Amino acid sequence: MKFTLGNNTLASVAVLAAAIGFSTAASAELPARIKVGQLASITGGNASANAVVIAGVRLAVNEINKAGGIGGKPVDLIMGDDQSDPTQAVNSARRLAELEKVNVVMGPYTSQYTLAVAPVFNQTKTLSISTSGSTALTPAVSNYHFSIIPPADVQGRAMVDYAVDVLKAKTIAYIGDNGAQAKSAFEEMKIHAPKRGVKLVASQEFEFRASEITPQILSLRRANPDVLLMWPGVGEDMGLIVKTVRENNWNVKIVDGGGAALHVAAAKKVFPDTFVDLPHTILRNWTYCPNDAVGSGQLPRFAERLKAAEGENYTKLNPLYAAWAYDAMYLAKAAMEATKSVDGPTLSKWIEANAKNFKTGVSGPLDANANNHFLMSGTETIVLGIELDKPRSDGLYKRAAGC
Numbered sequence: 001m002k003f004t005l006g007n008n009t010l011a012s013v014a015v016l017a018a019a020i021g022f023s024t025a026a027s028a029e030l031p032a033r034i035k036v037g038q039l040a041s042i043t044g045g046n047a048s049a050n051a052v053v054i055a056g057v058r059l060a061v062n063e064i065n066k067a068g069g070i071g072g073k074p075v076d077l078i079m080g081d082d083q084s085d086p087t088q089a090v091n092s093a094r095r096l097a098e099l100e101k102v103n104v105v106m107g108p109y110t111s112q113y114t115l116a117v118a119p120v121f122n123q124t125k126t127l128s129i130s131t132s133g134s135t136a137l138t139p140a141v142s143n144y145h146f147s148i149i150p151p152a153d154v155q156g157r158a159m160v161d162y163a164v165d166v167l168k169a170k171t172i173a174y175i176g177d178n179g180a181q182a183k184s185a186f187e188e189m190k191i192h193a194p195k196r197g198v199k200l201v202a203s204q205e206f207e208f209r210a211s212e213i214t215p216q217i218l219s220l221r222r223a224n225p226d227v228l229l230m231w232p233g234v235g236e237d238m239g240l241i242v243k244t245v246r247e248n249n250w251n252v253k254i255v256d257g258g259g260a261a262l263h264v265a266a267a268k269k270v271f272p273d274t275f276v277d278l279p280h281t282i283l284r285n286w287t288y289c290p291n292d293a294v295g296s297g298q299l300p301r302f303a304e305r306l307k308a309a310e311g312e313n314y315t316k317l318n319p320l321y322a323a324w325a326y327d328a329m330y331l332a333k334a335a336m337e338a339t340k341s342v343d344g345p346t347l348s349k350w351i352e353a354n355a356k357n358f359k360t361g362v363s364g365p366l367d368a369n370a371n372n373h374f375l376m377s378g379t380e381t382i383v384l385g386i387e388l389d390k391p392r393s394d395g396l397y398k399r400a401a402g403c
Helices: 007-019 047-066 086-099 111-124 152-165 180-195 214-223 235-247 264-270 298-316 319-339 344-357
Strands: 034-040 075-081 104-106 127-130 145-147 171-177 199-206 227-231 253-256 280-283 382-386 397-399
Touching: 034 047, 034 086, 034 319, 047 075, 047 298, 047 319, 075 086, 086 104, 086 111, 104 319, 111 127, 111 145, 111 180, 127 319, 127 344, 152 180, 152 227, 152 253, 152 280, 152 382, 171 180, 171 214, 180 199, 180 227, 199 214, 214 235, 227 235, 235 253, 235 264, 253 280, 298 319, 319 344
Parallel strands: 034 075, 034 104, 104 127, 127 145, 171 199, 171 227, 227 253
Antiparallel strands: 280 382, 382 397
Protein backbone atom coordinates (compact mmCIF):
# COMPACT_ATOMS: atom_id res chain seq x y z
CA MET A 1 0.00 0.00 0.00
CA LYS A 2 1.31 3.45 -0.92
CA PHE A 3 0.83 6.50 1.29
CA THR A 4 1.22 10.16 0.25
CA LEU A 5 1.48 13.34 2.28
CA GLY A 6 -0.20 16.59 1.39
CA ASN A 7 1.55 19.95 1.43
CA ASN A 8 0.13 20.91 4.82
CA THR A 9 1.34 17.66 6.37
CA LEU A 10 4.82 18.10 4.92
CA ALA A 11 4.97 21.62 6.30
CA SER A 12 3.98 20.36 9.74
CA VAL A 13 6.72 17.73 9.68
CA ALA A 14 9.31 20.39 8.78
CA VAL A 15 8.16 22.64 11.61
CA LEU A 16 8.28 19.75 14.08
CA ALA A 17 11.79 18.79 12.98
CA ALA A 18 13.01 22.37 13.37
CA ALA A 19 11.46 22.54 16.82
CA ILE A 20 13.45 19.56 18.07
CA GLY A 21 16.70 20.99 16.82
CA PHE A 22 17.58 19.41 13.48
CA SER A 23 16.34 19.39 9.92
CA THR A 24 14.51 16.57 8.16
CA ALA A 25 17.54 16.14 5.89
CA ALA A 26 19.81 15.66 8.89
CA SER A 27 17.59 13.09 10.62
CA ALA A 28 18.59 10.17 8.41
CA GLU A 29 19.91 7.00 9.97
CA LEU A 30 23.48 6.86 11.15
CA PRO A 31 26.00 5.17 8.82
CA ALA A 32 26.57 1.44 9.22
CA ARG A 33 29.88 2.15 10.98
CA ILE A 34 30.85 5.37 12.74
CA LYS A 35 34.32 6.58 11.78
CA VAL A 36 36.03 8.60 14.51
CA GLY A 37 39.28 10.26 13.54
CA GLN A 38 41.85 11.10 16.17
CA LEU A 39 44.31 13.80 15.15
CA ALA A 40 47.14 13.85 17.65
CA SER A 41 50.91 14.06 18.04
CA ILE A 42 51.86 10.40 17.78
CA THR A 43 55.43 11.41 16.92
CA GLY A 44 57.51 14.55 17.46
CA GLY A 45 58.02 16.79 20.45
CA ASN A 46 54.42 16.63 21.69
CA ALA A 47 54.12 12.84 21.50
CA SER A 48 54.67 12.20 25.22
CA ALA A 49 52.08 14.82 26.17
CA ASN A 50 49.50 13.53 23.66
CA ALA A 51 49.80 9.89 24.73
CA VAL A 52 47.35 10.52 27.54
CA VAL A 53 44.58 12.07 25.40
CA ILE A 54 44.97 9.23 22.90
CA ALA A 55 44.43 6.82 25.79
CA GLY A 56 41.31 8.71 26.90
CA VAL A 57 39.67 8.48 23.48
CA ARG A 58 40.73 4.85 23.11
CA LEU A 59 39.09 3.95 26.43
CA ALA A 60 35.87 5.74 25.47
CA VAL A 61 35.66 4.04 22.07
CA ASN A 62 36.31 0.60 23.58
CA GLU A 63 33.61 1.16 26.21
CA ILE A 64 31.16 2.46 23.62
CA ASN A 65 31.69 -0.55 21.34
CA LYS A 66 31.30 -3.00 24.23
CA ALA A 67 28.01 -1.28 25.11
CA GLY A 68 26.65 -1.62 21.55
CA GLY A 69 28.20 1.31 19.72
CA ILE A 70 26.71 4.70 18.85
CA GLY A 71 23.03 4.30 18.10
CA GLY A 72 23.71 0.60 17.67
CA LYS A 73 26.49 1.23 15.13
CA PRO A 74 30.08 0.07 15.79
CA VAL A 75 32.80 2.69 16.04
CA ASP A 76 36.11 2.59 14.15
CA LEU A 77 38.95 4.73 15.55
CA ILE A 78 41.21 6.02 12.76
CA MET A 79 44.46 7.65 13.79
CA GLY A 80 46.09 10.70 12.24
CA ASP A 81 49.58 11.89 13.25
CA ASP A 82 50.21 15.65 13.19
CA GLN A 83 53.90 14.90 13.89
CA SER A 84 53.95 17.87 16.29
CA ASP A 85 53.94 20.23 13.32
CA PRO A 86 51.16 22.52 11.96
CA THR A 87 51.87 21.67 8.31
CA GLN A 88 51.70 17.95 8.98
CA ALA A 89 48.54 18.52 11.01
CA VAL A 90 46.89 19.95 7.89
CA ASN A 91 48.05 16.99 5.80
CA SER A 92 46.68 14.51 8.33
CA ALA A 93 43.42 16.44 8.65
CA ARG A 94 42.91 16.22 4.89
CA ARG A 95 43.61 12.49 4.90
CA LEU A 96 41.14 11.89 7.72
CA ALA A 97 38.35 14.09 6.35
CA GLU A 98 38.74 13.68 2.59
CA LEU A 99 40.20 10.20 2.11
CA GLU A 100 39.14 8.28 5.22
CA LYS A 101 35.88 10.29 5.33
CA VAL A 102 35.71 10.20 9.12
CA ASN A 103 32.46 11.38 10.68
CA VAL A 104 33.92 13.31 13.63
CA VAL A 105 37.44 14.16 14.82
CA MET A 106 38.92 14.16 18.29
CA GLY A 107 41.80 16.67 18.42
CA PRO A 108 44.21 18.21 17.65
CA TYR A 109 45.52 18.88 21.14
CA THR A 110 47.61 22.01 20.54
CA SER A 111 46.08 25.38 19.64
CA GLN A 112 48.47 26.13 16.77
CA TYR A 113 47.55 22.86 15.07
CA THR A 114 43.83 23.30 15.69
CA LEU A 115 43.95 26.75 14.08
CA ALA A 116 45.92 25.33 11.14
CA VAL A 117 43.39 22.58 10.38
CA ALA A 118 40.30 24.76 10.79
CA PRO A 119 39.91 25.49 7.04
CA VAL A 120 39.97 21.76 6.26
CA PHE A 121 37.21 20.85 8.70
CA ASN A 122 35.22 23.95 7.77
CA GLN A 123 35.21 22.83 4.15
CA THR A 124 34.27 19.22 4.91
CA LYS A 125 31.81 20.29 7.64
CA THR A 126 33.36 17.93 10.17
CA LEU A 127 32.72 18.18 13.90
CA SER A 128 35.95 18.28 15.92
CA ILE A 129 36.53 18.48 19.68
CA SER A 130 39.99 19.44 20.93
CA THR A 131 41.82 20.52 24.06
CA SER A 132 42.89 23.87 22.59
CA GLY A 133 42.79 27.03 24.67
CA SER A 134 43.48 29.82 22.17
CA THR A 135 40.65 32.37 22.20
CA ALA A 136 41.27 32.81 18.45
CA LEU A 137 39.30 29.59 17.98
CA THR A 138 35.91 31.24 17.61
CA PRO A 139 32.98 29.61 15.77
CA ALA A 140 33.63 32.06 12.92
CA VAL A 141 37.19 30.76 12.54
CA SER A 142 36.60 27.07 13.20
CA ASN A 143 32.93 26.53 12.43
CA TYR A 144 32.29 23.07 13.87
CA HIS A 145 35.04 22.93 16.48
CA PHE A 146 34.59 22.78 20.25
CA SER A 147 37.24 22.80 22.97
CA ILE A 148 36.79 20.84 26.17
CA ILE A 149 39.34 22.70 28.30
CA PRO A 150 38.97 26.09 29.98
CA PRO A 151 40.07 28.74 27.47
CA ALA A 152 43.22 30.71 28.02
CA ASP A 153 41.41 33.93 28.92
CA VAL A 154 39.50 32.29 31.79
CA GLN A 155 42.72 30.82 33.16
CA GLY A 156 44.55 34.13 32.72
CA ARG A 157 41.93 35.95 34.78
CA ALA A 158 42.09 33.28 37.48
CA MET A 159 45.88 33.67 37.71
CA VAL A 160 45.66 37.44 38.12
CA ASP A 161 42.88 37.09 40.70
CA TYR A 162 44.95 34.61 42.72
CA ALA A 163 47.97 36.90 42.63
CA VAL A 164 45.86 39.79 43.95
CA ASP A 165 43.46 38.05 46.35
CA VAL A 166 45.73 35.40 47.87
CA LEU A 167 49.30 36.60 47.29
CA LYS A 168 48.38 40.29 47.78
CA ALA A 169 50.43 41.36 44.75
CA LYS A 170 50.67 44.99 43.72
CA THR A 171 52.90 44.28 40.71
CA ILE A 172 53.14 41.26 38.42
CA ALA A 173 55.31 40.10 35.52
CA TYR A 174 54.69 37.45 32.87
CA ILE A 175 56.69 34.84 30.94
CA GLY A 176 55.27 32.39 28.40
CA ASP A 177 56.05 30.43 25.28
CA ASN A 178 55.29 31.63 21.75
CA GLY A 179 52.24 29.40 21.27
CA ALA A 180 48.74 30.64 20.46
CA GLN A 181 47.28 29.66 23.83
CA ALA A 182 49.98 31.48 25.80
CA LYS A 183 49.49 34.61 23.69
CA SER A 184 45.74 34.53 24.34
CA ALA A 185 46.29 34.17 28.09
CA PHE A 186 48.71 37.09 28.18
CA GLU A 187 46.37 39.38 26.25
CA GLU A 188 43.66 38.71 28.81
CA MET A 189 46.07 39.31 31.70
CA LYS A 190 46.92 42.72 30.27
CA ILE A 191 43.22 43.60 30.20
CA HIS A 192 42.32 42.10 33.58
CA ALA A 193 45.29 43.32 35.65
CA PRO A 194 44.32 47.03 35.75
CA LYS A 195 40.76 46.06 36.59
CA ARG A 196 42.13 44.35 39.70
CA GLY A 197 44.42 47.25 40.58
CA VAL A 198 47.67 45.39 39.91
CA LYS A 199 50.40 46.68 37.60
CA LEU A 200 52.03 44.53 34.89
CA VAL A 201 55.65 45.69 35.04
CA ALA A 202 57.38 43.36 32.54
CA SER A 203 56.82 40.46 30.13
CA GLN A 204 58.99 37.99 28.23
CA GLU A 205 58.41 35.31 25.58
CA PHE A 206 60.49 32.26 24.70
CA GLU A 207 60.52 29.61 21.97
CA PHE A 208 58.42 26.50 22.60
CA ARG A 209 60.73 23.82 24.07
CA ALA A 210 63.43 26.34 24.87
CA SER A 211 66.92 25.28 25.91
CA GLU A 212 67.94 28.58 27.56
CA ILE A 213 65.85 31.40 29.05
CA THR A 214 68.32 33.06 31.44
CA PRO A 215 68.26 36.44 29.60
CA GLN A 216 64.46 36.60 29.87
CA ILE A 217 64.47 35.70 33.57
CA LEU A 218 67.16 38.26 34.40
CA SER A 219 65.21 40.95 32.54
CA LEU A 220 62.06 40.13 34.51
CA ARG A 221 63.99 40.11 37.79
CA ARG A 222 65.16 43.68 37.17
CA ALA A 223 61.50 44.76 37.09
CA ASN A 224 61.14 43.37 40.65
CA PRO A 225 57.50 42.13 40.49
CA ASP A 226 55.73 40.75 43.54
CA VAL A 227 54.48 37.74 41.52
CA LEU A 228 55.61 36.09 38.28
CA LEU A 229 52.83 34.57 36.15
CA MET A 230 54.05 31.90 33.75
CA TRP A 231 52.52 29.96 30.87
CA PRO A 232 54.67 27.08 29.58
CA GLY A 233 53.16 24.65 27.08
CA VAL A 234 55.05 21.51 28.12
CA GLY A 235 56.51 20.12 31.32
CA GLU A 236 60.09 20.61 30.20
CA ASP A 237 59.55 24.35 29.72
CA MET A 238 57.82 24.56 33.05
CA GLY A 239 60.74 22.94 34.84
CA LEU A 240 63.18 25.18 32.97
CA ILE A 241 61.41 28.38 34.07
CA VAL A 242 61.34 27.43 37.76
CA LYS A 243 64.92 26.10 37.62
CA THR A 244 66.24 29.28 36.02
CA VAL A 245 64.39 31.50 38.49
CA ARG A 246 65.62 29.60 41.56
CA GLU A 247 69.18 29.04 40.37
CA ASN A 248 69.50 32.80 39.89
CA ASN A 249 68.52 33.21 43.57
CA TRP A 250 65.26 34.97 42.72
CA ASN A 251 62.69 34.19 45.41
CA VAL A 252 59.70 35.65 43.59
CA LYS A 253 56.32 33.95 44.03
CA ILE A 254 55.23 32.12 40.86
CA VAL A 255 51.75 31.23 39.57
CA ASP A 256 51.41 28.75 36.70
CA GLY A 257 48.77 28.48 33.98
CA GLY A 258 48.08 26.20 31.05
CA GLY A 259 48.40 22.45 31.18
CA ALA A 260 52.12 21.91 31.63
CA ALA A 261 51.66 21.34 35.37
CA LEU A 262 50.07 17.99 34.58
CA HIS A 263 53.29 16.75 32.95
CA VAL A 264 54.87 16.16 36.31
CA ALA A 265 57.59 13.69 35.30
CA ALA A 266 58.86 15.88 32.47
CA ALA A 267 58.97 18.98 34.66
CA LYS A 268 60.71 17.24 37.58
CA LYS A 269 63.26 15.69 35.26
CA VAL A 270 64.42 19.22 34.41
CA PHE A 271 64.15 20.51 37.99
CA PRO A 272 63.19 18.21 40.89
CA ASP A 273 61.80 21.08 42.99
CA THR A 274 59.53 22.48 40.27
CA PHE A 275 56.35 22.01 42.30
CA VAL A 276 57.46 23.45 45.64
CA ASP A 277 55.07 26.27 46.63
CA LEU A 278 53.79 26.55 43.05
CA PRO A 279 50.02 27.02 42.48
CA HIS A 280 48.52 26.08 39.11
CA THR A 281 45.21 26.61 37.33
CA ILE A 282 43.19 23.41 37.45
CA LEU A 283 39.58 22.25 37.20
CA ARG A 284 37.56 22.45 40.39
CA ASN A 285 36.39 18.84 39.87
CA TRP A 286 40.02 17.69 40.04
CA THR A 287 40.72 19.16 43.49
CA TYR A 288 39.82 18.46 47.09
CA CYS A 289 39.41 20.47 50.26
CA PRO A 290 40.53 19.13 53.68
CA ASN A 291 37.09 17.80 54.64
CA ASP A 292 36.32 16.11 51.29
CA ALA A 293 36.08 12.33 51.53
CA VAL A 294 38.67 10.24 49.70
CA GLY A 295 37.25 8.66 46.55
CA SER A 296 34.41 11.15 46.06
CA GLY A 297 33.46 12.22 42.55
CA GLN A 298 33.77 10.56 39.15
CA LEU A 299 37.49 11.08 38.56
CA PRO A 300 38.77 8.32 40.90
CA ARG A 301 36.44 5.75 39.32
CA PHE A 302 37.49 6.87 35.85
CA ALA A 303 41.16 6.55 36.80
CA GLU A 304 40.58 2.94 37.86
CA ARG A 305 39.00 2.11 34.47
CA LEU A 306 41.88 3.81 32.66
CA LYS A 307 44.40 1.87 34.75
CA ALA A 308 42.70 -1.43 33.97
CA ALA A 309 42.68 -0.63 30.26
CA GLU A 310 46.26 0.63 29.98
CA GLY A 311 48.08 -1.78 32.31
CA GLU A 312 51.74 -0.89 32.82
CA ASN A 313 51.38 2.09 30.47
CA TYR A 314 49.13 3.78 33.05
CA THR A 315 52.12 4.93 35.11
CA LYS A 316 53.10 7.23 32.21
CA LEU A 317 49.64 8.82 31.96
CA ASN A 318 47.83 11.56 33.85
CA PRO A 319 44.14 10.59 34.12
CA LEU A 320 43.11 14.26 34.23
CA TYR A 321 44.09 14.89 30.61
CA ALA A 322 42.65 11.53 29.62
CA ALA A 323 39.34 12.55 31.18
CA TRP A 324 39.04 15.58 28.89
CA ALA A 325 39.45 13.44 25.78
CA TYR A 326 37.17 10.74 27.20
CA ASP A 327 34.40 13.26 27.91
CA ALA A 328 34.78 14.72 24.40
CA MET A 329 34.13 11.32 22.82
CA TYR A 330 31.03 10.73 24.94
CA LEU A 331 29.70 14.21 24.12
CA ALA A 332 30.07 13.44 20.40
CA LYS A 333 28.26 10.14 20.98
CA ALA A 334 25.39 11.93 22.71
CA ALA A 335 25.09 14.40 19.82
CA MET A 336 25.08 11.68 17.15
CA GLU A 337 22.51 9.57 18.97
CA ALA A 338 20.21 12.52 19.66
CA THR A 339 20.25 13.79 16.08
CA LYS A 340 20.76 10.44 14.31
CA SER A 341 23.27 12.33 12.19
CA VAL A 342 27.00 12.74 11.59
CA ASP A 343 26.53 16.08 9.82
CA GLY A 344 28.87 18.67 11.34
CA PRO A 345 26.44 21.63 11.35
CA THR A 346 23.69 19.47 12.86
CA LEU A 347 25.94 18.11 15.59
CA SER A 348 27.28 21.59 16.36
CA LYS A 349 23.79 23.03 16.79
CA TRP A 350 22.86 20.19 19.11
CA ILE A 351 25.95 20.72 21.27
CA GLU A 352 25.30 24.46 21.42
CA ALA A 353 21.80 23.80 22.71
CA ASN A 354 22.40 20.75 24.90
CA ALA A 355 25.96 20.71 26.29
CA LYS A 356 24.66 22.13 29.57
CA ASN A 357 22.50 19.00 29.96
CA PHE A 358 25.44 16.61 29.50
CA LYS A 359 25.67 15.21 33.03
CA THR A 360 27.92 12.18 32.59
CA GLY A 361 31.26 13.97 32.12
CA VAL A 362 34.19 13.21 34.41
CA SER A 363 35.74 16.67 34.31
CA GLY A 364 32.78 18.83 35.26
CA PRO A 365 29.83 20.76 33.84
CA LEU A 366 29.85 21.80 30.18
CA ASP A 367 28.12 24.59 28.31
CA ALA A 368 28.22 26.24 24.88
CA ASN A 369 26.25 28.52 22.61
CA ALA A 370 26.36 29.79 19.03
CA ASN A 371 29.00 32.39 19.92
CA ASN A 372 31.13 30.35 22.32
CA HIS A 373 32.38 26.83 21.59
CA PHE A 374 34.57 26.59 24.69
CA LEU A 375 32.75 23.96 26.70
CA MET A 376 34.37 24.91 30.02
CA SER A 377 34.41 28.69 29.84
CA GLY A 378 32.75 29.46 33.16
CA THR A 379 35.10 31.01 35.72
CA GLU A 380 33.60 28.72 38.36
CA THR A 381 35.24 25.73 36.67
CA ILE A 382 38.78 26.96 37.51
CA VAL A 383 40.59 27.02 40.84
CA LEU A 384 44.26 27.00 41.80
CA GLY A 385 45.79 23.72 42.92
CA ILE A 386 49.01 23.13 44.83
CA GLU A 387 51.52 20.25 45.06
CA LEU A 388 50.47 18.71 41.77
CA ASP A 389 53.31 16.23 42.07
CA LYS A 390 51.59 14.80 45.18
CA PRO A 391 48.03 13.80 44.30
CA ARG A 392 45.88 12.26 47.00
CA SER A 393 45.38 8.48 46.91
CA ASP A 394 42.24 8.95 44.80
CA GLY A 395 44.06 11.10 42.21
CA LEU A 396 42.65 14.47 43.31
CA TYR A 397 44.86 17.50 44.04
CA LYS A 398 44.93 19.87 47.00
CA ARG A 399 43.14 23.15 46.39
CA ALA A 400 45.38 26.15 47.03
CA ALA A 401 42.57 28.47 48.13
CA GLY A 402 38.80 28.76 48.23
CA CYS A 403 37.87 25.86 50.53
